Amino acid sequence: MLDGWMDVHLANSTRFSFARIGGRFTFFRDDESYVKPKRPLQFVPGHGTHWFKTSGTWFRYRNVEEHAPSPRQVTYISCWGRSQRPVRSFLNTCREQYLKDIAKKTLVYENRDRSWIKARARRTRQLHTIILDKSVKETWLRDIEQFLDPKTRAQYMDTGPPGTGKTSATLAIADRFGTDVYKLNLGAGLQSSELNKLLDEVPERSLLLAEDIDAVTSAQARTSHNENDPSPGNTQPAKTESTTISLSDLLNLMDGVASVEGVLLILTTNHPEKLDAALVRPGRIDQMIELGLTTSEVNHDLFHNFYKQVCESAAENDNFYNVSSLAKEFAGKVPQNEFSPAEVLSLFQENMRAPQAAVDGAEDWMAKIRQGRQK
Ligand SMILES: Nc1ncnc2c1ncn2[C@@H]1O[C@H](COP(=O)(O)OP(=O)(O)OP(=O)(O)O)[C@@H](O)[C@H]1O
Structure with missing residues (x-):
């Protein structure tokens, strides 16, 4: 200040x-x-x-x-x-x-040295800029609206490959409800004894975010694997991970948050298949939200949202682009469930003010991404 x-x-x-x-x-x-x-x-x-x-x-x-x-x-x-x-x-x-x-900013706090510090003030992300399948967005929003009632609590798990909007959607939700975000970094030497203290310090009506939680379960799996693996190749010390938090610490955290009114917990993972069943059992997670690769509808809406203003100002200068028909053409070219929204947006960012070039360059862009994946 x-x-x-x-x-x-x-x-x-x-x-x-x-x-x-x-x-x-x-x-x-x-x-x-x-x-x-x-x-x-x-x-x-x-x-x-x-x-x-x-x-x-x-x-x-x-x-x-x-x-x-x-x-x-x-x-x-x-x-x-x-x-x-x-x-x-x-x-x-x-x-x-x-x-x-x-x-007009969302404050993001992060845990460092046993306490929360304000890490950054991010420009607010508005929910309408997060493009999701309408059915996913509606179900999610309807459910999350209940969070406006200060007596409720909610725990969500966002799943999806990298670049599908897990972090951005969380920031948009924080903006929607006017809350700050407390981002819990589960790695980097966080001790289990510190979790309760941190949780106690999260104010009511906040959003607590823990990203990539599969790392916790896999860290634990690695530790037990190392302890039990007598092979000569196993040179990892068995207790390396004991300074980071374990699965049971995470379960305690979730149960702890469940008893605090008005704290919305959002966990994210790129690998839902790796999660322990105890983490996602009903009662612990209220809703699993899958933010997947783009559907045709999402490709269309991403295009429309990105180029709407460009097309409108082009029309003012007598250059006519019909954003709806370009968006339709683009969506027709890109196969469903192959690219993440972040990848699609990278094409638009390369063609910032040139919607027609984005449509024309879609094939080359797809080939480049596919090639990159093979490396
Ligand atoms: N559904 C979406 N709608 C609009 N923008 C999106 C969407 N998904 C991703 N983006 C954009 O792509 C970029 C990366 O998104 P974000 O970091 O939220 O993805 P993520 O799923 O959290 O990725 P990771 O798993 O790698 O952390 C951001 O700039 C974000 O604005």
């Missing part, structure tokens, strides 16, 4: 600052088309002490690294005089600014 204000108001006027590559892509436009996206440089105040004046008061801003009890970045803010009032009023201004800035 304070850093946000400083980045905007102070970074360009301090004697020294840090430059970082901005988090957001900016499209620079040349005469004809959009050129490759570039990230802008962002400046933030450097370490040390900076003075600045706002609303008639001089403030001292000190940004230091402290090493005890653990390494962290600490910011001190103070002003001349005996009253705290200017500092409090300044902090309120920063907070108002911050709330305004995040109004």
Whole structure:
């Protein structure tokens, strides 16, 4: 919150600052088309002490690294005089600014060092931009609407190959219900004893997301395999995975979340066939949602959604593209259940403002993807 204000108001006027590559892509436009996206440089105040004046008061801003009890970045803010009032009023201004800035963003928290930290504020993803088969979307939405009732709880499992929208759909749901996302990273040394603490700290009406949960079961399977495998080739230490969480920890987590009202748990996996039956039994998972490869309907809708605006603005300039008939032609060319939405979108991104070229290039694009898979 304070850093946000400083980045905007102070970074360009301090004697020294840090430059970082901005988090957001900016499209620079040349005469004809959009050129490759570039990230802008962002400046933030450097370490040390900076003075600045706002609303008639001089403030001292000190940004230091402290090493005890653990390494962290600490910011001190103070002003001349005996009253705290200017500092409090300044902090309120920063907070108002911050709330305004995040109004159109979804906050994503991640677990690090035994606690949740705000990892990023992502631009909201709206549900209508997630293209799914209508039947899947309707069933899912109807069910998830119940989550609006603060007394309910729900646990979903999104399954599907990479690039079918599991993560994006979760962010869109968070936007739909105005919740923050708590993304639980199950790997990287997370200890089972930390899970309960993390769960306790998830506020009501939040979305808890755990991705790629098949890794948990397979990690455990690997561990037991190693323990029981006396073959000379088995050089893996049997307990390597014991620092990460186990299947029973995951089941405890799910049962724990089930007892917290108003927390929506979404698990994702690319390999539903690898999941332990205990994970997906009724009562633990309320609904399995399959986000599969594209159907004809999805290919059509992806095209329509992507090129609708381009076609409309082309029509204003007397170039006529009929988006509906191009979308139909495209859907007719692409076989069902072979490509992921992310793969289809990669073709459109290569032909950003050229819907006809996307239709004409569909065969070459399919051949390229198929070739890539064979490697
Ligand atoms: N059904 C969809 N509708 C619209 N966009 C989609 C859809 N599926 C994927 N995308 C786009 O494709 C990209 C990858 O999607 P996403 O990360 O959500 O997939 P995923 O299933 O979570 O993949 P992974 O299993 O690799 O994590 C994103 O830019 C997303 O916007």
